[in-house]
Amino acid sequence: MENLRTVRGVHDLLPDELYKHQIVIKSGLEISNKYNYSQIEIPIFEFSEVFTKPLGNSSDIVTKENYVFRDRSEDELMLRPEGTSGVVRAFLNAGLVQDVPQRFSYYGPMFRYERPQKGRLRQFKQLGIECLGLSSAMADIEVISLGQEFLDQLNILDKINLKINTLGDFDSRKIYRDALISYFSDYKSKLSEDSIKRLSINPLRILDSKSDEDLKIVENAPSILEFLNFDSKTRFENICKGLDHLNIKYTIDKNLVRGLDYYCHTAFEFTTNELGSQGTVLAGGRYDGLSKMLGGPDVPGVGWAAGVERLALMIESKFINKIEVVLMGQSESFNYLLLPILKKLTQNGIKSEIIYTGNMSKKFKRANKLKASYAIILGEEEVGKKVLKFKDLTSGKEELLKLSEVLLKVTND
RNA sequence: GCGGGUGUAGCUCAGUUGGUUAGAGCGCGGGUUUGUGGUACCUGAGGUCGCCGGUUCGAAGCCGGUCACUCGCCCCA
Numbered sequence: 001m002e003n004l005r006t007v008r009g010v011h012d013l014l015p016d017e018l019y020k021h022q023i024v025i026k027s028g029l030e031i032s033n034k035y036n037y038s039q040i041e042i043p044i045f046e047f048s049e050v051f052t053k054p055l056g057n058s059s060d061i062v063t064k065e066n067y068v069f070r071d072r073s074e075d076e077l078m079l080r081p082e083g084t085s086g087v088v089r090a091f092l093n094a095g096l097v098q099d100v101p102q103r104f105s106y107y108g109p110m111f112r113y114e115r116p117q118k119g120r121l122r123q124f125k126q127l128g129i130e131c132l133g134l135s136s137a138m139a140d141i142e143v144i145s146l147g148q149e150f151l152d153q154l155n156i157l158d159k160i161n162l163k164i165n166t167l168g169d170f171d172s173r174k175i176y177r178d179a180l181i182s183y184f185s186d187y188k189s190k191l192s193e194d195s196i197k198r199l200s201i202n203p204l205r206i207l208d209s210k211s212d213e214d215l216k217i218v219e220n221a222p223s224i225l226e227f228l229n230f231d232s233k234t235r236f237e238n239i240c241k242g243l244d245h246l247n248i249k250y251t252i253d254k255n256l257v258r259g260l261d262y263y264c265h266t267a268f269e270f271t272t273n274e275l276g277s278q279g280t281v282l283a284g285g286r287y288d289g290l291s292k293m294l295g296g297p298d299v300p301g302v303g304w305a306a307g308v309e310r311l312a313l314m315i316e317s318k319f320i321n322k323i324e325v326v327l328m329g330q331s332e333s334f335n336y337l338l339l340p341i342l343k344k345l346t347q348n349g350i351k352s353e354i355i356y357t358g359n360m361s362k363k364f365k366r367a368n369k370l371k372a373s374y375a376i377i378l379g380e381e382e383v384g385k386k387v388l389k390f391k392d393l394t395s396g397k398e399e400l401l402k403l404s405e406v407l408l409k410v411t412n413d
Numbered sequence: 414g415c416g417g418g419u420g421u422a423g424c425u426c427a428g429u430u431g432g433u434u435a436g437a438g439c440g441c442g443g444g445u446u447u448g449u450g451g452u453a454c455c456u457g458a459g460g461u462c463g464c465c466g467g468u469u470c471g472a473a474g475c476c477g478g479u480c481a482c483u484c485g486c487c488c489c490a
Contacts, residue, residue: 008481060488064414082490110490115414118483119490126490194487210486260489269490280490307490330448364450379448393450 009114009122019319020312021125025107027153028127028306032105035146037129039105042086048078054085054293056261065112079111082260083128083305084287085294091132092296100133100299107308119278119310128284128305135300137235140266140286141242143302147282148248150306151270156314160281162249164268165256166236167204168228170289173264176227177203187217207255223254232265239266262290266302275310282306324410325352326372328363330379332356337378341388341403350410367393374410 006012013021029039048068055062067079080086083106096102107127116122129146131139144162151157167173180203188196192211199206207218228236243250250268258267267285275281284304291299325345327338338354345352353370355363367375377389387400390409401409 005481065488112489114488115486116482117485120488124490128490205488277485278490283490305490310490328449359446360448361446361450363448366450368450375449377448381448389448391449396450398449 007122009116011121011123015321016319017312020315020317021308023315023317024154024306024308024311025125025127028107028150029105031146031150031153032129035103035142037103037105037131037146040087040090041106041108042083042090043080044109044111045077045079046086046089048076050085050089050294051078051081053295054088054260054262054290055081059260061112061260065114067111067113081110081112083108083110083126084130084262084290084301084303087128087130087303088132088290088296088299088301089294091130091299092291092294097133097297097299101139102132103129104132105129117276117278119275119307119313121309125308126305127308128303130301130303132299132301134302135288137238137242137266139300140239140302141246143284143304144239144243144266144268145246145248147268147270147284147304147306151282151311154311154315156272156311159272159274159314160270161251161272162268162270163253163256164239164243164250164266165253166224166228166232166239166265167258167263167267167285168224168232169264172224172228172232176222176224179222179227180204180206183221184217190217204257207257218255225254235265258285260287262287262293264288268304272314274314278307278310280307281310281314320371322351322371322373323353324350324372325374325376326363326367326370327352327354327376327378328360328367329354330360330377334378334383337383338376341376341378344403344407345410348407348411350407373413376406 033039051066052062061081066081068076069078070076087104087106091097091102091104105128107125109123110126111123113122114120129143131143144164148157148162151160168176181199184191184195184199184203184206188199190213191199191206192209192213194211195206195209195214198209206214207221209215209218225233225236240250240252256267256269263285265286265288268283269280270282271279272281273279282304284302286300286302288298288300290301291297327342329335329338335354335356342352342354353372355366358366364375372393375391375393377391379389382389382400385400387402388406389398390401390406391398
């Protein structure tokens with residue numbers, strides 16, 4: 001048994017659980033489609049640079065959490081740890097820069113070598129949308145609104161909070177970053193071990209530290225909002241105004257930051273406290289720098305990704321595999337006669353199954369377990385009269401019918 | 414990668430201070446029913462007690478290691 005298990009953090013999806021995933025994915029794609037975001041599919045692995053260039057070496061995603069390998073032609077490839085880079089790469093590749101805006105949706109597996117927890121796996125699914133080619137704040141609002149409606153459709157909005165912040169444009173952020181470094185440097189001896197490292201690698205990360213020692217220092221740290229230049233400031237105000245206009249509730253969290261280098265301006269997270277420390281259920285922001293980092297022209301973009309497993313953990317839904325008709329023969333030799341009947345039923349869209357083995361009693365027990373509505377029984381008597389015995393398994397009523405009559409009864413039901 | 418918890422039948426879990434053949438409920442198989450289910454009753458199968466090693470006359474229970482899950486950190490959807 002030992003070597004039959006799945007790899008750590010990689011799980012099988014049995015019908016019950018898969019069903020929930022499908023509900024999440026289906027409603028995500030549906031609502032996106034209504035907003036004219038067209039679904040695309042991109043490879044699950046790319047040349048490593050597609051991820052290493054834009055994600056930056058300050059991000060754990062590409063430094064310690066990646067699945068990198070060489071194929072037979074010695075190319076260095078990476079299983080995708082996120083979707084956005086690949087989508088933008090595909091967009092550039094297809095020459096769609098000439099035809100903006102472009103709105104895309106996608107879903108599929110992502111891979112990160114992390115310590116698994118509930119709602120955090122090494123192979124997990126994300127569903128995301130990207131709006132490319134619009135620098136207007138309107139696009140940010142649209143994208144957030146779409147995300148909110150998605151969660152609403154899943155009926156979990158009452159368990160969700162929306163937090164937003166701005167990282168400013170690259171100029172504002174650079175000045176802010178310097179201000180943070182100088183502020184935190186004064187407290188260097190009191191910072192947590194992790195945050196001392198962050199100070200040189202990614203000082204913004206100190207802001208969302210959870211350690212008690214850091215929290216006190218962070219409390220009085222300079223806020224990004226004070227360092228925004230005019231454009232960045234009005235853009236953020238416009239976004240808040242837009243959300244108000246849509247009656248979308250949010251809180252401004254000045255400590256909300258992003259791990260990935262390509263983000264700028266808007267950052268947002270839909271979170272829940274139902275999933276322990278994996279509370280972020282849908283998150284995204286603006287990434288105007290990404291296209292250029294990939295070697296393309298300047299193309300603004302904004303989007304989000306949602307964790308399918310995390311959302312699936314939150315929705316109430318049970319997979320009930322109900323079957324309409326079961327077919328059973330008096331003995332094995334009648335199974336041959338049942339095959340064409342099964343074919344006819346399925347051709348008429350009726351979900352059916354032949355119960356091949358066991359005596360009649362066994363077959364009926366099996367029919368109950370399958371939650372079948374009707375049974376078709378075929379034996380000597382029926383063959384002689386050229387009819388089928390049709391039994392309503394709820395009422396227990398039986399009658400002798402022709403196949404055409406059975407089809408009518410079941411399809412009209 | 415770091416720290417805590419857990420691991421006994423297909424599932425949910427009992428198992429006393431270490432003591433002979435390791436239990437229950439549900440589920441599964443067979444029967445009461447040779448062409449009829451859901452209920453009921455009878456009955457049976459199924460466990461290397463996660464894995465490896467150690468302590469002991471003796472380990473499911475103690476110790477060490479390891480693997481998996483889980484909670485927190487890091488990070489993130």
